[in-house]
Amino acid sequence: MGKLALVAKITHVPSMYLSELDGPRKGTRQDAIDGHVEIGRRCRELGVDTIVVFDTHWLVNANYHINCAPEFAGRYTSNELPHFISNMGYGFPGNPALGQLLARACNAMGVETLAHDATTLAPEYGTLVPMRYMNAGRDFKVVSVSALCMAHYLNDSARLGWAMRKAVEDHYDGTVAFFASGSLSHRFAQNGLAPEYGFRIWSPFLEHLDREVLRMWGEGQWKDFCEMLPEYAVKGHGEGFMHDTAMMLGALGWSAYDGRAEIVTPYFGASGTGQVNAVFPVTPQDGAAIPAAQASGATGYTAVSQRL
Template identity: 50%
Template structure:
């Protein structure tokens, strides 16, 4: 039986790419990069076969979508931050088999989901590419990217997708890592001010709420967090509506999950947003999704 051996909420701020370049901003995101490196090391230690990333930079308007094309290689420039993130080379291998199994399982469980593994021109977004870069992932570990920004879907649907990922993994016989790639609060400052906010939060209330949420995660108060998540996502502009986070906790067992988050990178503001790398133990996964949705 397959298993999820690692689960984490991770940052993908493009300023990490600047941080590795020569110049006055060299090293500014060292802690974030080191946190992702540790998560990558854990993937290798736990002999992960495939990494599934819920990517909040992949916006979809209808249905849920998965990119699992075999050849995930290319040269990436962000259309949102071309001055931060440009000409970044990447070379990964997709996992069409598991991608299709996840799509079929989620669809069976009531959320229409399509897996794309024959569309060579479907691009991979930077919510997937940036974490993998700093985790040091190569072609020995396969990749699946799941759209994590739903234009008009409920968080409940993303919860079901997370549960379905767990169910599919258990059927697959593979060892899988899951990454919810997105920020906490995500209010980017107005254009005239944003250049002054590289190390600042956009609103003090957002930072205080982010820190409260991280305390909930570290204390294992997941049920309390889930009760406030929809309002939190709305009031603090959670990235992608926090659909990546709903998938994460759906996979972990939702309000039955009893694990405590471990900070791999301490909280930091970036261009007005709240960022972190948090590892969630998976040994406390709730009962198999097969127990919830008999097959």
């Protein structure tokens, strides 16, 4: 019935917004902005009606959550970096019907998920920054999914991604894109050193690790990457413990995925963190490689480090 037309791993660095404003940072993130504009163009070309964002700035402590209000509008200031994003206006339509459909599919697969349509909950900037550049014309409805998961298993996040794909393909009358909104390594520069690391990675180890991951993605080494993801999430300081990446790969077919990443915005450093815009072709999958539910026991940070 429906179609998952495009999947991407995207940056949401707040310096993109700062790059619009007069001052020393003006124009310095144009490459990342251009990457978002290009991904938005591809979505329009493919007939996408709704973008689902796995947002690593939406912190949750229990269940998975979907923000699918009918409309999103307001002004946003980041509580994390208010000197980067202050009073940024936003506005775009939501998709309550799709959000509820996605939640039902996840629950049917044993991944406890709640959809919120009658809510005053505003999106986080992992959704707002990309939509500023991809969706300036309000061409797409938007659904935001919590992906800063504090007490969750990566297995469940992979299963959530697969459940959402099947919900779209089997029950939705439309075309959807999934975006994993988060960095690669996410070790911020130590306080007092942020200006020095504005365009750098925190350490050579993290930069080499990220570049090796991008090489694996470009060569389609998905079995190896899925096996290393829990350790990469911990030792690489993965943003949101890389639950967005697990969701994305679950939707693509996990270790059985046979596509190769296309880099739209080359890897770059931002305040110590490693960033990229990359598109992943959606290929036919049967879900056989999706991991089983994780046995209970570990929680929080240790839950991330469990082998899938």
